[in-house]
Amino acid sequence: MELIPAYVKGELTKNQMTEVSSHLQSCNSCYEEMEKWEELFAELRSLVNYTHKPEKKVAQLTKGKVSSLTPWIVGGVGLGVGVLLAAGGALLWRKK
Amino acid sequence: MKVEHVLIEKVKRGDPKAFQELFSRFERDIYTLAYRLLGNREDAEDVTQEVAWILWSKIKSFRNESSLSTWLYRVTANTALQVLRKKRKIIYVEPSAHKAEDMHLMLEMAVMDLPENQRALIVLRDIYNFPIKEIAKMLDISEENVRVQLHRARKALRKKLEGGENGGVQRSNGTNTSLREGRADEKSND
Numbered sequence: 619m620e621l622i623p624a625y626v627k628g629e630l631t632k633n634q635m636t637e638v639s640s641h642l643q644s645c646n647s648c649y650e651e652m653e654k655w656e657e658l659f660a661e662l663r664s665l666v667n668y669t670h671k672p673e674k675k676v677a678q679l680t681k682g683k684v685s686s687l688t689p690w691i692v693g694g695v696g697l698g699v700g701v702l703l704a705a706g707g708a709l710l711w712r713k714k
Numbered sequence: 715m716k717v718e719h720v721l722i723e724k725v726k727r728g729d730p731k732a733f734q735e736l737f738s739r740f741e742r743d744i745y746t747l748a749y750r751l752l753g754n755r756e757d758a759e760d761v762t763q764e765v766a767w768i769l770w771s772k773i774k775s776f777r778n779e780s781s782l783s784t785w786l787y788r789v790t791a792n793t794a795l796q797v798l799r800k801k802r803k804i805i806y807v808e809p810s811a812h813k814a815e816d817m818h819l820m821l822e823m824a825v826m827d828l829p830e831n832q833r834a835l836i837v838l839r840d841i842y843n844f845p846i847k848e849i850a851k852m853l854d855i856s857e858e859n860v861r862v863q864l865h866r867a868r869k870a871l872r873k874k875l876e877g878g879e880n881g882g883v884q885r886s887n888g889t890n891t892s893l894r895e896g897r898a899d900e901k902s903n904d
Contacts, residue, residue, distance in 0.1 A: 624864075668746075
């Protein structure tokens with residue numbers, strides 16, 4: 619009974635596979651057990667196609683990382699230009 | 715030539731549009747595997763993003779010897795397991811937004827409610843069909859240990875399903891247990 623799940627998955631040695639196989643032919647309860655494991659493994663494998671969607675669109679995050687820098691760059695450049703204009707204006711005003 | 719191969723070649727040449735298209739084909743699969751291993755959505759999203767970067771930066775080393783999905787599953791599993799090793803924290807399985815209406819959801823909830831080490835084995839072996847040898851490498855344990863712990867994990871899952879436990883918001887117990895702690899030579903009592 620203990621070896622049945624590994625038998626169903628083909629994880630046993632050749633000798634063990636043969637032993638379990640011949641036992642299954644004469645034992646009804648083990649055969650039923652094998653059927654239950656087969657069903658469970660089939661259901662588990664089918665979960666591969668049962669997927670979830672991430673909340674964030676990850677593929678766009680690679681792009682988003684770049685685009686998220688843009689406001690900082692634009693803001694930084696804008697601030698720099700503003701400071702320069704203000705300084706220039708102040709200089710001109712002093713000269714006058 | 716399959717569309718996927720065309721996209722891979724384009725990505726190898728650095729085409730970002732092709733990358734978006736290629737990645738979007740696998741995004742759900744990658745996220746789902748990461749979620750199943752990690753047990754929470756935020757970490758799964760981080761891993762998905764990490765895998766996106768790996769795909770983008772290492773696609774040139776992909777040689778078409780295996781399918782891209784196999785390659786990505788392997789990368790995802792390894793990345794998620796690294797996160798698990800770093801965190802080693804108690805994980806609370808998030809409540810699902812849906813009711814357990816169908817078999818898939820019931821089964822998934824039962825898997826997610828397993829302790830971290832058992833969940834990893836069921837996910838890698840019984841859902842994604844990774845070979846035992848590869849799982850042993852990923853988890854840095856012996857193949858015999860994988861077999862022993864896998865057997866326990868399968869029995870625990872059956873017990874949950876037959877006992878009508880469907881996971882959900884229950885706290886995963888034993889999530890601090892390292893996979894290395896299980897002893898291959900230990901005999902099961904049952």
